[in-house]
Amino acid sequence: MNKITKCLYTLLFFAAPLVIASCESSSPTQASKDTPPAQEETPAWATAADMSQEALLTHFWSPNAGYFLKANNGDSTFNYWWQAHALDAFCDAYRRTNDAKYLALMSDLLDGVKRQNGGTFSNNYYDDMEWMALACLRTYDLTKDEKYKTTAETLWEDIKTGWSDYLGGGISWKKDQRDYKNTPANAPASILASRLYQLNQNEEDLAWAKKIYDWQKQNLVDPATGLVWDGMNRQGNNQIDKDWLFTYCQGVYIGAGLALYQITNEQAYLDDAVQTADYVLNDRHFTTAEGVLKEHGGGDGGLFKGILVRYLTELALEEGVSEARRNAYIAFLQKNGEQLWEKGTSKPAILFSSDWSTLPKSPIESSTQLSGVMLTEALARLDSLGLL
Numbered sequence: 511m512n513k514i515t516k517c518l519y520t521l522l523f524f525a526a527p528l529v530i531a532s533c534e535s536s537s538p539t540q541a542s543k544d545t546p547p548a549q550e551e552t553p554a555w556a557t558a559a560d561m562s563q564e565a566l567l568t569h570f571w572s573p574n575a576g577y578f579l580k581a582n583n584g585d586s587t588f589n590y591w592w593q594a595h596a597l598d599a600f601c602d603a604y605r606r607t608n609d610a611k612y613l614a615l616m617s618d619l620l621d622g623v624k625r626q627n628g629g630t631f632s633n634n635y636y637d638d639m640e641w642m643a644l645a646c647l648r649t650y651d652l653t654k655d656e657k658y659k660t661t662a663e664t665l666w667e668d669i670k671t672g673w674s675d676y677l678g679g680g681i682s683w684k685k686d687q688r689d690y691k692n693t694p695a696n697a698p699a700s701i702l703a704s705r706l707y708q709l710n711q712n713e714e715d716l717a718w719a720k721k722i723y724d725w726q727k728q729n730l731v732d733p734a735t736g737l738v739w740d741g742m743n744r745q746g747n748n749q750i751d752k753d754w755l756f757t758y759c760q761g762v763y764i765g766a767g768l769a770l771y772q773i774t775n776e777q778a779y780l781d782d783a784v785q786t787a788d789y790v791l792n793d794r795h796f797t798t799a800e801g802v803l804k805e806h807g808g809g810d811g812g813l814f815k816g817i818l819v820r821y822l823t824e825l826a827l828e829e830g831v832s833e834a835r836r837n838a839y840i841a842f843l844q845k846n847g848e849q850l851w852e853k854g855t856s857k858p859a860i861l862f863s864s865d866w867s868t869l870p871k872s873p874i875e876s877s878t879q880l881s882g883v884m885l886t887e888a889l890a891r892l893d894s895l896g897l898l
Contacts, residue, residue, distance in 0.1 A: 555847070555889040555890040555892075555893040556890040556893065556894065558851060558886045558889070559602075559603070559606065559886040559887045559890040560607075561886075562860055562882055562883045562886045562887070563599070563603050563883060565860035565861060565879070566578070566876070566879055566880070567615075569582040569859070569861065569874070569879070570582060572586070572622075573618070575625075575626065576618045576619060576621055576622020576623075577593055577619065577622040577623060577626055578592060578593060578596050578619075578876045579876060580592075580875060580876060581873040581874060581875045581876065582872075582873055582874045582875075582876075582879075583873035585873070588626045589810075590623065590626075590627060590633055590635075590638045591635070591637065591810075591813075592876055592880065593619060593622075593623045593642070594638070594642040594644070594645040595813055595877075595880050596880060597616060597619055597620070597645035597648075597649060598644070598645045598648060598884075599880055599883045600612045600615050600616050600619065600649075601616075601645070601648045601649055601652055602883075602884070602887035602888075602891075603887065604616070606890055606891065606894070613653060616653070616658075620646070620657070620658070620661070623642070631661055631664065632668050634686060635683065635685075636669055636672040636681050636682060636683060636684060636685070636695045636699070637683065637692075637694040637698060639668060639669055640665075640669055640698040640699050640701075640702050641698060642661070642665060643661070643665040643666055643702050644698060644701060644702050644705070646658040646659070646661045646662040646665075647659070647662045647702070647705050647706070647709065650662065650709075659709075662702075663706070669681065669699055670718070672685070672688075672695065672699075673722075674688060676688070676689055676691075677729070677742060677743060677748070678725065678728075678729065679721070680722070680726070680729065681696050681699050681722065683741065689743055690741060690742075690743050690744050691729075691741060691742060691743065692740055692742070692744070692751075693726065693730050693738055693739065693741060693758075693759040693762060693763065694740070694741075694758065694762070696722050696726045696730075697722075697723075697726055697738075697759070697762035697763045697765065697766045698762050698765075698766075699718075699722050700718075700719045700723040700766040700769070700770070701762065701765045701769050703715045703716070703718040703719035703722065704716070704766070704769035704770055704772075705769065707719060707773060708772075708773065716773065719766075719769070719770060719773075722766075723766050723767070726763065726766065729742060729750070730742065730750065731763065731782075731786075735785070735789050736782065736785030736786035736787075736788070736789045737760075737786070737789055737793075738759040738760050738763040738786060739752050739754065739755070739759070740755070740759055755795050755796070756806060756811075756814050757790065757796055757803060757814045757815050757817065758806075758813070758814040758817050760786050760787075760789070760790045760818055761814075761817040761818035761819075761821040761822065762817065762821065763782070763783070764783045764786050764787055764818075764821045764822060764824075765783075765820075765821035767779045767780065767782040767783035767786075768780065768783045768821065768825055768828060771783065771828075771830065772828070777830075780830050783825055784831065784835060787822055787835075787839065788835070790818065790822075791838065791839075791842055798867070800845075800867075802846055802866055802867055803818070803846055803866065805863075805864045805865040805866070806864070807864060808875050808877070808878060809875065810877060811864070812864050812875050812877030812879075812881060813877045813880055814881070815881045816880055816881030816883075816884035816885065819881070819884050819885050819888050820884055822839055822842075822843065823891065825839060826840050826843070826892070826897075827892075827895075840892055840897055840898065843888060843889060843892065844892075844898055846866060846885060847886065849866050850863075850882060850885060851886075853867050854866040854868060854869065855869075855870075855882070856870050861874045861879065862878055862881065863878070864878045864881075
């Protein structure tokens with residue numbers, strides 16, 4: 511029994527905080543054959559995901575206010591779009607566990623966001639509203655509670671007002687800066703329109719998904735490599751921010767192409783997603799020589815890797831992807847998960863670093879913690895499907 515398996519065996523068998531601390535350098539890989547029969551049905555990554563979700567609640571959740579604090583040092587700053595990804599994370603947990611506690615948390619979070627946002631879900635930032643709408647659609651899909659669907663559809667009507675013919679089309683980043691258009695405001699909007707079409711079969715939504723995607727591809731994607739740039743005209747000079755390269759942008763473009771492929775079965779959309787994914791895995795701006803995603807710092811940047819992880823996982827699960835690429839994507843995700851767990855996680859607290867190759871430094875922000883939660887949930891999902 512190797513060191514990793516031995517530590518995991520001990521963790522699962524005794525399930526005590528003291529033992530968790532003793533496994534600080536271990537990776538939650540598949541349990542060994544020596545695991546007691548009662549524990550064999552619990553995949554190791556599911557255990558890691560449970561621990562990650564519990565740490566998120568323990569260190570960041572404000573049950574009285576109904577939202578996640580900015581950091582584990584008590585900083586109560588409200589970050590609207592971070593809450594959307596927290597709602598997504600609850601969806602991951604509920605889909606995996608079917609535990610009713612996540613239903614209550616979803617509802618509490620939605621109510622808390624509305625209160626903290628001035629009694630409305632409308633926001634100055636179009637991308638923020640898109641993330642909330644996407645999370646609400648996922649929640650509706652799992653719960654069939656109409657309040658989530660209504661929230662998503664109301665936000666969609668607001669989001670569409672961000673489109674203009676300036677710069678040839680596209681949705682503005684925010685309402686008080688309408689001449690700046692970027693990937694964060696457009697690629698998630700295309701995903702949202704696609705998912706609304708899948709839900710309601712409204713042809714206008716599909717037309718929006720294609721229109722937004724076409725603008726994104728024509729203006730903010732390098733056709734030679736699939737590299738996705740961040741935005742254009744940020745400084746009022748109509749220039750593209752080609753030096754702003756973020757995993758966030760790559761992830762949402764992958765998601766937009768994949769969503770349209772799943773609706774239309776047009777190979778070009780899947781080819782776009784694959785081209786961008788392949789570029790990320792092989793470009794040293796995004797990954798280390800060991801194949802681990804580089805950090806984007808704290809604050810909003812703490813979420814960027816988690817967003818890529820979410821949509822790369824979806825791409826890996828797409829039947830139209832070749833077996834070789836599927837295996838490469840899954841191996842990449844597994845490598846990142848093992849690195850995070852072995853080197854980037856403070857135990858027994860289960861707090862994640864923004865740099866997945868080193869231990870975190872205080873304070874930890876909930877954006878960074880959410881990226882780690884998304885990664886462990888993605889691996890738990892892949893493990894449950896027998897793909898690890």
